Amino acid sequence: MAPRELGPREIEAWRELRGKTGAPENPFMGPEFALAVAAVRPRVRVAVWWEDGEPVGFFPYENGAFGHGRAVGLGVSDCQGAVLRPGLAPSPRTLLRLCGLSAWEFDNLEDGQGVFLGGSGGTPEAFASPVIDVGAGYAAYEDVLRVQSPKFLKTTLAKERRLGRQVGPLRFVFDERDPAALRTLMEWKSAQYRRTGRRDRFAKEWINGLVRGLHALREPGCSGVLSVLYAGERPIAAHFGLRSRTVLSCWFPSYDPEFAKYSPGLVLHLRMAEAAAAAGIGMLDLGRGAAEYKDALKTGELTVYEGSVTRPSIRAGLHWLAHEPTRRAHSYVRNRPALAARGRRTLNRLARLRGGVAGQP
Structure with a gap:
């Protein structure tokens, strides 16, 4: 049926x-x-x-x-x-x-x-x-990172502080309802796909319609969640995913490449983990696919x-x-x-030539 x-x-x-x-x-x-x-x-x-x-x-x-x-x-x-x-x-x-x-x-x-x-x-x-377990709270997750990925955590937190000083006061919204913020994310993601030589998913109208529809969906088992990191009033990184009561499925992350040196996508993921834990979510599923940022953030893996x-x-x-x-x-x-x-290096070279930054969400 x-x-x-x-x-x-x-x-x-x-x-x-x-x-x-x-x-x-x-x-x-x-x-x-x-x-x-x-x-x-x-x-x-x-x-x-x-x-x-x-x-x-x-x-x-x-x-x-x-x-x-x-x-x-x-x-x-x-x-x-x-x-x-x-x-x-x-x-x-x-x-x-x-x-x-x-x-x-x-x-x-x-x-x-x-x-x-x-x-x-x-x-x-x-x-x-890869998954992030925040069932014991965000502080416990940071403790894991201090042992597992100490350089990553220290560097990312330092960049977060520098971003706030040099660009503007940081503000994180876990569940942004403004459709304009979603359009900005989709534009960033499309440009990222093109820069890195990958297929632009948002070039397909059905995917555009699906994401817009899910952004408006508010059900306990499946709600669209748009998370945005702002510097001042300017959005600099965003992510759209789906959540249930206990799981946040990470889906479409991207950022403004003008601020790439601050690694805003990584800062965003840490704030997402913090907000998810506060909302009673126990796990963030980063999704299939090899990436350095996933290796740094993860606490375990599903198959x-x-x-x-x-x-x-x-x-x-x-x-x-x-x-x-x-x-x-x-x-x-x-x-x-x-x-x-060799294939990844080729894509990364293309990203650099086109102004992108490889290896970040």
């Missing part, structure tokens, strides 16, 4: 089942995110399992051409999978058949999703998703997976030919540090 066809009963059952999984309360896994994506991607669907008249499982997906399914929001969603009653383990082939899919593709499959990790379609590749599940068919074979060789080529580079480092 289309997500808009879910009634209050199904929505509440989805939330309750998610709470029983024992997994972090990631906002990407809630019904609110599926509904938000469906508003800009009309081919989003949700399969619902019923037992004895009660909904016991939900599988959100995008139904593409020729039965090629995708995770909801593939390419921007940082946590994917089904929400099932503990002990419910449908066959992946049966699941795909009932949904009319020949394949289902994912790039941030949540750990513990055994239904998909054991299916046919090749062995999924595992990735680390996510990239790959696909298929059922035997001509359509599944076409999906394999269209996607698997490219995925394996990317994996080949990632698993060879010297080759991957």
Whole structure:
């Protein structure tokens, strides 16, 4: 069914089942995110399992051409999978058949999703998703950084003080509601993508619409949070992410490159961690992807997976030919540090030539 066809009963059952999984309360896994994506991607669907008249499982997906399914929001969603009653383990082939899919593709499959990790379609590749644990409070987190990343913490705090002296009094807003601030962040991020030779996600209208819609969303399981660091009245760094009661999923960080020497993105992340802890959030998920700033900030890691599940068919074979060789080529580079480092150096040189600063959020 289309997500808009879910009634209050199904929505509440989805939330309750998610709470029983024992997994972090990631906002990407809630019904609110599926509904938000469906508003800009009309081919989003949700399969619902019923037992004895009660909904016991939900599988959100995008139904593409020729039965090629995708995770909801593939390419921007940082946590994917089904929400099932503990002990419910449908066959992946049966699941795909009932949904009319020949394949289902994912790039941030949540750990513990055994239904998909054991299916046919090749062995999924595992990735680390760095996290910050602030469950014991921000002061305890800073204590961890003093041991784990002492130079990073000392340097960042010194730059924060210098920024306040030389540019203007600093002001941090954890949950900025001004749409103009969101537009500024999106402009910065688009320019950053172009400077560093990466695909500009905000060039896609559906991603623009999704982010704007989520910024206005205020639900306990999924709310858009725009955090902004101001110097005087001028925004110099910002981040847009999603939060639940206990998890802040970090998503789109950027900053004004005019102030790059102060590392405003790093200062912003420390203030976000402080504000999140004060708001009762226990974990910040920095998302998959290698970056020096993530290594400095993290206290641990989760695991996510990239790959696909298929059922035997001509359509599944076409999906394999269209996607698997490219995925394996990317994996080949990632698993060879010297080759991957060479690629990163090339992108970083491009960033410097175009006026960007590599290695910062």
